[in-house]
Amino acid sequence: MRHRHERGAATVEFALVLPLLLLLTFGILAFGYAFHVQTVLDNAARDAVRVAALTSGSQAPAEARAVARASASSAVTLSDEQIGVDLSACATPVPLASDRLAHVTIELEDFSLLGVFGPITLTGTGSMRCNG
Numbered sequence: 001m002r003h004r005h006e007r008g009a010a011t012v013e014f015a016l017v018l019p020l021l022l023l024l025t026f027g028i029l030a031f032g033y034a035f036h037v038q039t040v041l042d043n044a045a046r047d048a049v050r051v052a053a054l055t056s057g058s059q060a061p062a063e064a065r066a067v068a069r070a071s072a073s074s075a076v077t078l079s080d081e082q083i084g085v086d087l088s089a090c091a092t093p094v095p096l097a098s099d100r101l102a103h104v105t106i107e108l109e110d111f112s113l114l115g116v117f118g119p120i121t122l123t124g125t126g127s128m129r130c131n132g
Helices: 009-055 060-072
Strands: 083-086 101-113 117-129
Touching (some): 009 060, 009 083, 060 101
Antiparallel strands (some): 101 117
16 A cells, blocks of 8 residues: 555656666667668678679779669668779789788768767778679
8 A cells, every 4th residue: 555655756756767778779770770870881792792703804894883782771872972882803814812802891970879879971881802
């Protein structure tokens, strides 16, 4: 049985704890979304470097593949300026095939988590041996 002076204590306690619970919940959601975007960037870079390594001559197909892969998830919209394709190792013959690597780097700058945390820079990278 509750006493008269204890009425409303649960409401006051809930009001004190609610902001902390909301902050924790939104923080989990925001970092989960950032992890998803990071995974999308890594997958786009991996697909782009595969195209770059197999074509080993032009950056345009690799950039197009990265943009298409990132757009498919609808989480990220990329432009060609955010994608760096390095095919310099593929152009010069090197005695060891393992030294001939194509690299793709995708940088997403000014990414903010719910407009509160950030801005941060997310980077997706991929490397693959030239010509498969």
